[in-house]
Structures are given as C-alpha cells and as structure tokens.
Amino acid sequence: MEQTLYEKVGGEAAIGKVVDYFYDELVLKDPTVNHFFEDTDMDKQREHQTKFISFALGGPNQYSGQSMAKAHEGMNLQPNHFDAIVKHLHDSLAHFGVEERDIDQALTRVEALRNDIIYQ
16 A cells, blocks of 8 residues: 555654744744744644644644634735745755655645635
8 A cells, every 4th residue: 555645754753843844944934924923822833733734645634723714814814925835835845855746745735725724
C-alpha cells in the first residue's frame, strides 16, 4: 500500500517542525500577513495548524475546531493574503525536503478551502 504524504513526511512530529518554521521564519516575518496574528494565542494556533496540515497530507482528521469560515470570520482576508500563506506553506514543506509533486498535492487540498477563508 502506498504511503500517505503524512507518513512520508514523518507524521505529526515532523509536521510540527514544519509549522514552527512556517510561523517563525516566514509568516510572522511577513508584513503582508503577520498583523493577523498579533492577538493570537500562537501555541493554540500552531496546534490547530499542525492538525490541519496533518489532515491535508492524508493523516488522521483530528481537527475539531471551528469551521474554516467561522475561524476566519471578520478578518476580511484577501486573495493576496491567502496566496502569501500558501506560498509560505509551500516553502516550509520544501525546506524540509518534501518533493514538489507531494507539495502540489497538499496545496491542492488547501486551495479547495480558499472560498471558505477569503472575504469572511
């Protein structure tokens, strides 16, 4: 049986490292999007994001938070914000050696949520 991307990447522990890099090195240093996280509990945010990315990579769905639309309500995220986050996710996965075709597969799942996230 073929491995899921989640297994290939190394499971939740590895994805946690991707998420830390994603926020510490990219998102929180990017003035396009970092202001959205000013009042955010980053420990909780990292936990949610780790579960979400695990699921996007074919791992178990342990995400029990709010719907994507509800979680982003009132933020009025624009397409350029969404694109910046997707690029940072791409770069984080690439940084940890995930192959481009595997990254594309994961980002396709994220892309499917675009309409639940922007303009909320």
